[in-house]
Amino acid sequence: MATNVSTMIDAESIAQRVRELGAEITRDYAGRNLVLVCVLKGSFVFTSDLARHIDLPMRVEFLGVRSYGEDTKSSGVVQITHDLTKPVEGDHVLLVEDIVDTGLTIAHLLELLRTRKPASVKVCSLLHKPARTRIQVPIDYLGFTIEDKFVVGYGLDWAERYRNLPFIGLVESAS
């Protein structure tokens, strides 16, 4: 399956950065009601690794979102496919994304979450692709800045495939 995928960020580099982010979040959210909001589907791998490096009695919620479909370009329409199961009013929400590309998804989610009256909303993204920015969004915790290539693996897909790769890779024909 992975024969035409080259490695951009290897599994050990990801693991190291996830440990660092977990330690930083643990320090910053000590004594607060933290709710990690995993933005599905792409961030399921990152969220599960990150959560195990946060040493706090936090909650995890899932928000299903889709805007790319089978394409490698954002449709510009952010569709909610699964909502939070419990209110986050008064809680400190940390949105966990696999990638901020155009910024459209996270901008939409920040707007949506703020209507739920949390004490705070911040963003943690494993990847950021600044060359594609269409809307500037704050990324409070960032794993890696990457070049303008369509990447897969560690949760990220191309037409629903490659999410299970343990590294971030490039499908040459997708870029």
Ligand SMILES: O=P(O)(O)OC[C@H]1O[C@H](OP(=O)(O)OP(=O)(O)O)[C@H](O)[C@@H]1O
């Ligand atoms: O900054 P943007 O240009 O909005 O792109 C980022 C979003 O795109 C991907 O989701 P996608 O719509 O592909 O759904 P998926 O997570 O189910 O793969 C990714 O997981 C982010 O949520």
Ligand code: HPA
């Ligand atoms: O580079 C990407 N790969 C996979 N999914 C994505 N969604 C936005 N950008 C990407």
